[in-house]
Amino acid sequence: MSIEEDTEHQPLDELKDEAGSSFFSSHGNSISGSIESTIVSLRHFFLGKIGLEDEEEHEESQTQILDEQSLDGIVKYIQENKCKNIITMAGAGISTSAGIPDFRSPGSGLYHNLQKYNLPHPTAVFELDFFHENPRPFFELAKELYPGKFKPTPCHYFIKLMNDKGLLLRHYTQNIDTLERVAGIPGDKIVEAHGTFHTGHCTKCQKEYPLEWMKERIFRDEVPQCESCAGVVKPDIVFFGENLPSRFHKLLFSDFPKCDLLVVMGSSLAVQPFASLVDRVPRDCPRLLINREKAGHKTGLMALMGMKGGLDFDNTKTKRDVLWLGDCDDGCHLLAEKLGWGAELKDLITKEYRRIDDGDHNEPENETLREFSKVV
Numbered sequence: 001m002s003i004e005e006d007t008e009h010q011p012l013d014e015l016k017d018e019a020g021s022s023f024f025s026s027h028g029n030s031i032s033g034s035i036e037s038t039i040v041s042l043r044h045f046f047l048g049k050i051g052l053e054d055e056e057e058h059e060e061s062q063t064q065i066l067d068e069q070s071l072d073g074i075v076k077y078i079q080e081n082k083c084k085n086i087i088t089m090a091g092a093g094i095s096t097s098a099g100i101p102d103f104r105s106p107g108s109g110l111y112h113n114l115q116k117y118n119l120p121h122p123t124a125v126f127e128l129d130f131f132h133e134n135p136r137p138f139f140e141l142a143k144e145l146y147p148g149k150f151k152p153t154p155c156h157y158f159i160k161l162m163n164d165k166g167l168l169l170r171h172y173t174q175n176i177d178t179l180e181r182v183a184g185i186p187g188d189k190i191v192e193a194h195g196t197f198h199t200g201h202c203t204k205c206q207k208e209y210p211l212e213w214m215k216e217r218i219f220r221d222e223v224p225q226c227e228s229c230a231g232v233v234k235p236d237i238v239f240f241g242e243n244l245p246s247r248f249h250k251l252l253f254s255d256f257p258k259c260d261l262l263v264v265m266g267s268s269l270a271v272q273p274f275a276s277l278v279d280r281v282p283r284d285c286p287r288l289l290i291n292r293e294k295a296g297h298k299t300g301l302m303a304l305m306g307m308k309g310g311l312d313f314d315n316t317k318t319k320r321d322v323l324w325l326g327d328c329d330d331g332c333h334l335l336a337e338k339l340g341w342g343a344e345l346k347d348l349i350t351k352e353y354r355r356i357d358d359g360d361h362n363e364p365e366n367e368t369l370r371e372f373s374k375v376v
Contacts, residue, residue: 065286069319074261074288075338078167083260085169086162089277093266093291094155094328095177100145114141128239132203135223135232142197142235143218145177151356152183155265157349158332160185161341170255172248174267174274176237183352193248193274195237200224204231244273256280262287266328269296269311279309287311288322290331 066073077083111122117137124130125137160183162168171180172191178198180190192198200209207228214235217224224233238244259281268291269275278287278296289295289311298310311321324331336345 063284064317064319065284066319066322069313069316069322071288071322071324071335071338073319074286074322075335077261077286078339084167085258086167086261086263087169087255087259087281088159088162088171089262089264089267089274090155090159090171090173090175091265091267091269092175094153095150095175095179095266097153097327097329098150098177098179100150100177113144123240126239128241131234131239132232135234139218139223143221146215146218150177150179151353152179154329154345154349155332156180156183156185157352158336158345159183161336161345161348163189165341169258170251172252172274172277174271182356191245191248191251193238193244195235195245197235197237200233200235202226202229202231203234205229207233209233252277252280257282259285261285263290264288264296265290265331267291267295268293276309278311284320286320286322288324289313290324290326290328290335292325292327294323294325 067076111119111125114122114125114137117134117140119125119137120130125141131138156179159168159171159180163171163185168185168189170191171185171189172193173180174194176192176194176196178192178196181187181198197214198211200211200214201207202209205226205228207226209224209226214224214233225231226233236245256277257280262278262281262285264278264287267274269278269289275296281287294313296311297314298312311323313321313323315321324334333342333345336342
């Protein structure tokens with residue numbers, strides 16, 4: 001018989017007789033106490049089984065991290081030299097102002113323009129099974145988005161500026177546009193979580209091909225075919241159902257424990273496993289979200305179970321998580337101004353745009369061109 005059934009049909013004294021005094025001495029002297037204790041025990045058991053932490057165990061030891069739960073609090077934290085290992089996480093929102101074509105707009109979106117291929121659904125163009133069956137829609141899309149039309153945004157150059165100042169540990173991006181590379185962020189500082197067009201591999205023999213080789217064939221309206229086995233050469237971006245790059249899995253284990261400031265920009269934090277990275281930083285690491293909408297905050301079952309998971313903008317005790325709502329470019333410009341870097345950022349953007357306008361579309365250190373934006 002369940003506790004609920006007991007409490008509905010039997011008086012408290014009878015319950016004590018049946019359950020024994022040991023039950024009530026260990027769980028409290030009331031049914032509500034026993035229920036609460038049972039929930040706590042179940043929570044500990046559940047979190048232990050899935051390898052997550054219980055925030056309530058650490059609640060009493062939580063200390064205030066930022067003086068102010070705002071952009072000014074983040075600025076003061078940086079200016080007091082409390083961080084030397086900043087990790088940035090970025091989504092499609094940092095690339096939209098570059099003018100990269102929209103995917104879903106009716107009539108003009110790129111998905112709409114692929115209707116002639118009779119896609120079972122728009123995102124099939126990024127599904128591996130459909131690619132093997134009919135790769136042409138994907139390469140038609142790739143041609144529309146290939147480098148040469150777009151420049152990095154102020155967000156990209158703000159990240160570069162942080163690296164130039166020796167503050168950037170790593171930049172994790174969901175995007176496949178490689179605008180980070182064009183902006184001059186060193187390749188060893190970038191983790192392209194959803195892959196890149198920087199290289200491609202034959203889907204049959206796995207022979208590797210460079211970007212320029214693929215681009216030449218794509219712009220001749222050809223499906224790139226392997227010179228060794230005639231298999232289709234697929235760029236190294238992550239399609240639905242594919243594993244994320246090994247570099248992503250390797251570096252996250254060493255990077256995130258070192259992180260002393262996490263800056264998330266232009267991501268809905270809705271796609272896993274990328275979204276879960278916010279929970280891998282230390283407990284005393286501040287986290288800043290610059291985005292048009294509130295994202296990644298702890299809600300629902302996670303909060304009810306006391307689970308460590310998601311951003312907690314409502315926690316005024318630790319003052320750890322900061323939300324700045326608005327366009328990512330505006331947020332980066334404002335942050336730069338408050339840090340005293342505003343003029344540097346503007347000069348960097350002017351210099352780099354002039355270089356690109358003069359016809360130099362290569363990366364400053366000649367690593368590669370940039371590709372295109374996050375697909376979902």
